[in-house]
Amino acid sequence: MKNNNHIQIFLACLLTVSMTMACGQLSGESVSPSVAITAVIVPEEAVGVEPSAGTSGLGDSLYPGFGNGGYDVDHYTLDIVVNDVATSNLSASTTIEASALQDLRSFNLDFVGFIINGITVNGEPADYYRKGQEVTITPLKPLVDGQPFTVVIKYMGSPEEMQSVALPVQTGWVTVDGGSFVLSEPDGSASFYPVNDHPRDKATYTFRVTVPNPLEVAANGMLIETLEKGDKTTFVFETRDPMASYLATINIDEFDVENMQSDNGIPIRNYYSTELPAEVRKPFARQGEMLDYFSEVYGQYPFEVYGSMVMNTEFESALENQTLSIYGIDMIDYEDVEGTELTVAHELSHQWFGDSVSVADWSDIWLNEGFATYAEGLWIEHLNGREALDDWVKSQYADVVDNQAYYPAPGKPPADDLFNGGVYVWGGLTLHALRLEVGDEIFFEILKTYFERYKNGNAATDDFTAVAEDVSGKELTEFFNTWLYNKEIPPIPVMELGVE
Ligand code: ARG
Numbered sequence: 001m002k003n004n005n006h007i008q009i010f011l012a013c014l015l016t017v018s019m020t021m022a023c024g025q026l027s028g029e030s031v032s033p034s035v036a037i038t039a040v041i042v043p044e045e046a047v048g049v050e051p052s053a054g055t056s057g058l059g060d061s062l063y064p065g066f067g068n069g070g071y072d073v074d075h076y077t078l079d080i081v082v083n084d085v086a087t088s089n090l091s092a093s094t095t096i097e098a099s100a101l102q103d104l105r106s107f108n109l110d111f112v113g114f115i116i117n118g119i120t121v122n123g124e125p126a127d128y129y130r131k132g133q134e135v136t137i138t139p140l141k142p143l144v145d146g147q148p149f150t151v152v153i154k155y156m157g158s159p160e161e162m163q164s165v166a167l168p169v170q171t172g173w174v175t176v177d178g179g180s181f182v183l184s185e186p187d188g189s190a191s192f193y194p195v196n197d198h199p200r201d202k203a204t205y206t207f208r209v210t211v212p213n214p215l216e217v218a219a220n221g222m223l224i225e226t227l228e229k230g231d232k233t234t235f236v237f238e239t240r241d242p243m244a245s246y247l248a249t250i251n252i253d254e255f256d257v258e259n260m261q262s263d264n265g266i267p268i269r270n271y272y273s274t275e276l277p278a279e280v281r282k283p284f285a286r287q288g289e290m291l292d293y294f295s296e297v298y299g300q301y302p303f304e305v306y307g308s309m310v311m312n313t314e315f316e317s318a319l320e321n322q323t324l325s326i327y328g329i330d331m332i333d334y335e336d337v338e339g340t341e342l343t344v345a346h347e348l349s350h351q352w353f354g355d356s357v358s359v360a361d362w363s364d365i366w367l368n369e370g371f372a373t374y375a376e377g378l379w380i381e382h383l384n385g386r387e388a389l390d391d392w393v394k395s396q397y398a399d400v401v402d403n404q405a406y407y408p409a410p411g412k413p414p415a416d417d418l419f420n421g422g423v424y425v426w427g428g429l430t431l432h433a434l435r436l437e438v439g440d441e442i443f444f445e446i447l448k449t450y451f452e453r454y455k456n457g458n459a460a461t462d463d464f465t466a467v468a469e470d471v472s473g474k475e476l477t478e479f480f481n482t483w484l485y486n487k488e489i490p491p492i493p494v495m496e497l498g499v500e
């Protein structure tokens, strides 16, 4: 259907005497005359296959419009100059290196707000129009299946305030007093860069962010360069491993940076807002131990570096940004270091399950949150033994029973309440129930095999249950059906847990 529209556009251009006007109007935003005229030459007849439009969504079961079809991004380079920190006024350019997955007459990116100053594809100006969060780009020449291509989008302005469709919070780039932070799960990335915004299209990133002195930048991966020029400094970060778009983060503040290493040599760098007191560091002191412990349980830590960042702002959330988890100051309880440590273990565990193994569909979110919640239990068990774990399991179970009305089954999260207690608490208990069903040894073998098989990629719930069946040699359909999709949480008879 889209394809037909485009053919009509070409015909209209061909037949219209005032070519530039007609093509410019049809495509919504102006385009240079040479572009319009060249675009009339449609080469597909020659080969008999028509390049078509990439889809405007990736068909996610909860959010069908997220992401785009027809291509796969390999690398994003975000060049951002922060002109004004108070308003996050940016002059920016995003370079996308991608490959076509089909012959493409046009393709889409997700992008919200800003003024676009121009788009090129393979160095030549491309036509584009915007509708909602979709930018539809029609390159001069159709893109060929399997071929790499480069898109450069130049834009300026301040990121728009954006409400997430998945939970009632502001998502994406958030400007605060004296700086800004990014919290994008699941749909905020488009608030600061044009993106194929679905975890199924992972890519590596370069961030080149220029801020006025003395501000600093913290982003994913390794800081490979800082360039001071006049009263501004450019911070260059690179990620080694592919990453889901919602985990991309750029944060601007003045930071105290704390460097350390796990016993097994995993580098750690933590960023703390300079205004924060020294005690803020306490719950993060054991991250090295956690990295080594979870490496033993799940498989080797998958990234080049880890660390946490605490902003001097309350946002009732933490997020497992790849290699650099972020915490609102209200996530740190100075009075309860051990309790806060559980949140730290949660975000750190997400690096394996969530970040390295990413959801194939947002409805698989319990594979992130259930696993990270169970990691809290594993950390308790590691420190204090099995009885402590059992106590924790009982309190988690009681939580689900008390909140049954608000905690839907983990396998069926509603689109407008993605991060509900069901995917966290009931999801975590599902893993404990599995452990009791197959025994400790096989359970941990399942976690390792699942990670080994899907690291640096994506997995769906069925992929996990298939691994569980493979490794255990047990038929677990019934087990997972009741744990993931039942209206009511199943009992755990050996622990005398059930809904009375
Ligand atoms: N994944 C986060 C966690 O570890 C939750 C993120 C919720 N999204 C948000 N924009 N606050 O629990």
Ligand code: ZN
Binding pocket: 346, 347, 350, 368, 369, 372
């Ligand atoms: Zn989580």
